[in-house]
Amino acid sequence: MGSNKNARKSKLSLASGLTAGLQGLTYLALCIAALEGLFYLAAVGDGEHVFPDMKVGYKIFANKRITQRNEGFGCFLLNSFGMQNDEISVAKPAGVYRIAVFGDSYVEALQVPRKANYLNIVARDLSAKLGREVQVLNFGVSNYSVAQDYLRYQTLAKQFRPDLVIQVFRVEEIGKLLPMETQSLLFVRPVLFPGPNNDVVYDNTCVRQFMAGKEGKRLLATNWLRANSRIWGVLSFMWQQAQVFQGETQAKAQSMIGTKKSGPSFSLPTDQTRSNYAKCYWYMMDRQLSCFKNECAAQGTKFMFLRTPMVRPGAHDLTDNDTETMLLEKTASKLDVPVLNLDKAYRSWAGTHDDGTNFSAGGHFTAPLHKWVANNLTNFLYTDTKDKQ
Amino acid sequence: MLFSSLSYLLFLPIACLAFWLLPHRFRSTLLLAASMYFYMSFLPIYGVLLAALTVVNYFLGRDIYSNLVAERKSRAKAALVVGIIINLATLSYFKYTDFAISSWNSVVAGLGPLAPYLAFHPGSLSFPLQHIVLPLGISFFVFEFIHYITDVYKGSKPIGNFINFSLFAAFFPSQIAGPIKRYQDFIKQLEVPRVFSSTKFEQGITMILQGLFKKVALADNLSPIVTQGFNNATALGGGEAWLAAIAFAIQIYCDFSGYTDMGRGSAMLMGFDLPDNFNWPYLAKSLTDFWKRWHISLSSWLRDYLYIPLGGSKCSPSRRHFNLLMTMLLGGLWHGASWHFVVWGAIHGFGLIVNHSYDGLVNKGQGAVAGALKSFHQTQVGTVISMLGTFAFVLVGWVFFRAETMGSALAVLHGMASPMVTSTVLAETIEKHPIFAALAVYAVYRILVHNSAAIARAIPMPVSKIMKPMLPARVIIYASLFVMAIGLAPATASPFIYFAF
Numbered sequence: 001m002g003s004n005k006n007a008r009k010s011k012l013s014l015a016s017g018l019t020a021g022l023q024g025l026t027y028l029a030l031c032i033a034a035l036e037g038l039f040y041l042a043a044v045g046d047g048e049h050v051f052p053d054m055k056v057g058y059k060i061f062a063n064k065r066i067t068q069r070n071e072g073f074g075c076f077l078l079n080s081f082g083m084q085n086d087e088i089s090v091a092k093p094a095g096v097y098r099i100a101v102f103g104d105s106y107v108e109a110l111q112v113p114r115k116a117n118y119l120n121i122v123a124r125d126l127s128a129k130l131g132r133e134v135q136v137l138n139f140g141v142s143n144y145s146v147a148q149d150y151l152r153y154q155t156l157a158k159q160f161r162p163d164l165v166i167q168v169f170r171v172e173e174i175g176k177l178l179p180m181e182t183q184s185l186l187f188v189r190p191v192l193f194p195g196p197n198n199d200v201v202y203d204n205t206c207v208r209q210f211m212a213g214k215e216g217k218r219l220l221a222t223n224w225l226r227a228n229s230r231i232w233g234v235l236s237f238m239w240q241q242a243q244v245f246q247g248e249t250q251a252k253a254q255s256m257i258g259t260k261k262s263g264p265s266f267s268l269p270t271d272q273t274r275s276n277y278a279k280c281y282w283y284m285m286d287r288q289l290s291c292f293k294n295e296c297a298a299q300g301t302k303f304m305f306l307r308t309p310m311v312r313p314g315a316h317d318l319t320d321n322d323t324e325t326m327l328l329e330k331t332a333s334k335l336d337v338p339v340l341n342l343d344k345a346y347r348s349w350a351g352t353h354d355d356g357t358n359f360s361a362g363g364h365f366t367a368p369l370h371k372w373v374a375n376n377l378t379n380f381l382y383t384d385t386k387d388k389q
Numbered sequence: 390m391l392f393s394s395l396s397y398l399l400f401l402p403i404a405c406l407a408f409w410l411l412p413h414r415f416r417s418t419l420l421l422a423a424s425m426y427f428y429m430s431f432l433p434i435y436g437v438l439l440a441a442l443t444v445v446n447y448f449l450g451r452d453i454y455s456n457l458v459a460e461r462k463s464r465a466k467a468a469l470v471v472g473i474i475i476n477l478a479t480l481s482y483f484k485y486t487d488f489a490i491s492s493w494n495s496v497v498a499g500l501g502p503l504a505p506y507l508a509f510h511p512g513s514l515s516f517p518l519q520h521i522v523l524p525l526g527i528s529f530f531v532f533e534f535i536h537y538i539t540d541v542y543k544g545s546k547p548i549g550n551f552i553n554f555s556l557f558a559a560f561f562p563s564q565i566a567g568p569i570k571r572y573q574d575f576i577k578q579l580e581v582p583r584v585f586s587s588t589k590f591e592q593g594i595t596m597i598l599q600g601l602f603k604k605v606a607l608a609d610n611l612s613p614i615v616t617q618g619f620n621n622a623t624a625l626g627g628g629e630a631w632l633a634a635i636a637f638a639i640q641i642y643c644d645f646s647g648y649t650d651m652g653r654g655s656a657m658l659m660g661f662d663l664p665d666n667f668n669w670p671y672l673a674k675s676l677t678d679f680w681k682r683w684h685i686s687l688s689s690w691l692r693d694y695l696y697i698p699l700g701g702s703k704c705s706p707s708r709r710h711f712n713l714l715m716t717m718l719l720g721g722l723w724h725g726a727s728w729h730f731v732v733w734g735a736i737h738g739f740g741l742i743v744n745h746s747y748d749g750l751v752n753k754g755q756g757a758v759a760g761a762l763k764s765f766h767q768t769q770v771g772t773v774i775s776m777l778g779t780f781a782f783v784l785v786g787w788v789f790f791r792a793e794t795m796g797s798a799l800a801v802l803h804g805m806a807s808p809m810v811t812s813t814v815l816a817e818t819i820e821k822h823p824i825f826a827a828l829a830v831y832a833v834y835r836i837l838v839h840n841s842a843a844i845a846r847a848i849p850m851p852v853s854k855i856m857k858p859m860l861p862a863r864v865i866i867y868a869s870l871f872v873m874a875i876g877l878a879p880a881t882a883s884p885f886i887y888f889a890f
Contacts, residue, residue: 024861031869042826234876
C-alpha cells in the first residue's frame, strides 16, 4: 500500500513538474513574441548593423532595420545589398548618372535621417541642376579602411556600373592602414600590401585570426540572432554594460589594494609622430589608391577624392594632418584624379573649433554639416560635369 | 550605488542571501554593515557624519526619556531643543550655507549704486561660496532623527539597542530618499524575527521591477525631453510648453515613486514593510487631497512636526493660513536651497489656503450656492473637473519646481498660455527616445493590474487554472519585465531627482 502511495506521489510530482515545464516553455514563447513585438514597435534593440565576413572583415546586414540613438538619431532599413541606402536596381536606368561613394561612418551617416545625409542631398540637388537623374549610392561602412572600400567596390559596387567613384578620405584615414589584432569586429580588416607588379597583395590573416578567436566564433554563431532578434540586441547591450562594469570594478579593486599593473598607457601620438607615420606608410596607401583608380578607369568609371574634416570623439577641435593632405594631393596629381578638399574649406568657413553645432559628440557630421558638405560637393560635381560636357 | 545600477544588482542579492542565511540575532548588524557600505559607496567621508548624528541622537533620546521618567520635564525639553538644533544646524550647514551666502551676496551687490554714499564698498561685505557637497539623504535622515527625539519627548519609548537605532536611519532601502520612516513601526519589525515568505519575496521582486521600469524606461526617457524644453524655455510654443511641463510631472512622479518602489521592494525581499509614499497623486480632487497622495511620508512629517506644533488648524483662520503657508514654504525650502523651491512652496501654501477656505465655504456654508457646489462636486463631471483643475494647479507648481531660474519658469508658463504659437524644439528629442512605447506598456500594465480580479473572473475555470503561472513561468515573466525595462531605457541613466534633496 505504502509503495503504491509513494509511486502515485512521485508520478504526481513528475506530472506537475512536466506541467510546470511545459507551461514555462509556453510562457517563454509568449514572452519572446511579446518582447520582440514591443521592441520592433519601439525601435529598440536593433543597433547592431555589421556581421563578420572572411573576405572584407565585416559587412552590413541586408534588409535589416537599424536604429541608432547614441549619437543623434537615425532609424533606417538597410537595403537588400547591405547598404545604408534606399533599395536600388543593379541595372542602371537609361540617362541616370550614378555616383558611388566609399568611406567609413562619415559616409555611412547613421547619425542623421537618411534624407538629411549629404549623399542624398547631392543626389537631389545635382539632379535638379543637371536636369537628369543622379543616383548617389552609399557604400560607406563604419570604420572601413581604403583597402576595405576597394574590396567593397570589387565585390559589390562594380556591378552597379557607377559613372563616378568618390573615395572619401577623411583626416587620419591613414590610421586604418595597417593590420591589427583585435577583439572588436569594427577593427577587423584585411590588408592590401603593395605587390611586385604595381598591384596589391591581399592578406586577411587578421580576419582569419579574429574568426578563429572567441569573439569571432561568438559572432558567427549568433549571426542569425544578431540579424533578426531585437531581444538579442538588448541582451548584447546589457552584456556590454556588464563587461564595462566588470572592468571598472576590477580597476577600482586593483587600485584599492595597490596592485594596479603599470603598463604602457595609450595616448594620441604627437603631430610629429603622426606626420612621420603618414610619410612612412604612404607607399601602401598610394598603391591601394592607384589600383582602385585603375580598376575604376578600366570600367570607364571616373574617380575622385573627397577630403573631409574630422573631430575626434568627445573633442571640439578639428584634427590636423597636413602631411596626409599633402601626400593625398601628390597621389591625386600623379593619378590625375581631382580632389575636393573640404577640410581646408571648412577651416576657412567655420574655423577649427566646434561647439557641437557641426560635429556630434562622437565626432560625426550633424545635419547642418551634411548640408554644407552637400552644397560644396554638388557645386564641385556640377562644375566638373558641366565643364566636361 | 543607484538602485538602478549594476552595482546594486549585485549588492542586493548578496545582502538578501546573507540576511536570510544568518540567525535573527546577527541580522541587524549585517544590515547595518550593508547599509553603511551602501552609503559610503557614494562618498565614504559622509559615513562619519551619519554615524556621528546617529550617536548624538541615540544618547539624546535616552537622555530625554530618562529625564521624563525622572519627571524633569524642563531638562527633557532642553535636550529636545538641543537635539533639534543640532540636527537642523547640520542640515543647514550642508544644504543652505551656499544658498545663504549667494542670497547675501545678491543683496550686497544690489547696494552697488549706493557705493559713492557709503563709507565702505558693498563688495567688501560679500563672502566666497563654500561649494559644500551635500551628503546624500541628509534631509531624510535628519527628519527621521527629529521625529525620533520628538516622539520620545512625547512619551514613546526610546530604542534601547544601538545597532537597531543606527539601522533606523541607515537602512539602505530607505536611506537616500525615504520614505521617511516612523521608528515605532520599523523597530517592531527589527525586533520580531523576519520569517521568509515566498509570496512577499515575489511581491518585492515585482515592486523592484515596477520601480525599475518607472525609473529607467519612463523617467530617464522623459528627462532629456524635459531638459531640452526647460533649457530652451523661451523658444517653446504652446503645445511644447505644455508637453515639457506634463513630461516633468510624469518624470518626477516616475523617478520618485520608482525609487520608492525599488526601496520598498528591496525591503520586502528581507521581509520588511516600508510605508508607501504615493497614492495616485495626479488623480487628486483637490490640493489638500494631492498632499495626502504625494510624498505621503514627508507631508505627514510636515503635518506632525511642523504644522501641528505651529498650531495646526485648531486656531483662528488667519493663524491657520499662516501655519499652512509657513509649512509649505519650509517644505519647499526643504527640497532644495534655491528660491524657485520657495516659490513652489509658496504657490502650494496659497493654494492650500484657498482650498481650505473653499472647503469651508462649501462644506459648512448654508446657502443655495454652497449646496449647489457641494452637489456639483459629487457628480462625475464635477469630479473630473476637480481632478483636472488640481492637476493644472500642480503642473504650474512643477514649472517653478523644475525651472532653474524664475525667468525660465515664466517663459514656460508664457508658452503654456500661448496655445497658437507652434515650435519644434522637442521634436527630435522625442523621436530619439522610445517614451511612447514605454508609456503604452505602463498603461497596459496598470490596466491589467487594476482589473486583474475581473479578468480572472472572466476566464473560465480550467483555462484560468492552466494559465495561472507556476514558478518557472513566473521566473520567465520577471526576466522578461527586466529585459523590457532595460531595453526601453536610454543608453545613459540619470540620477534620481530626489537624491539632490
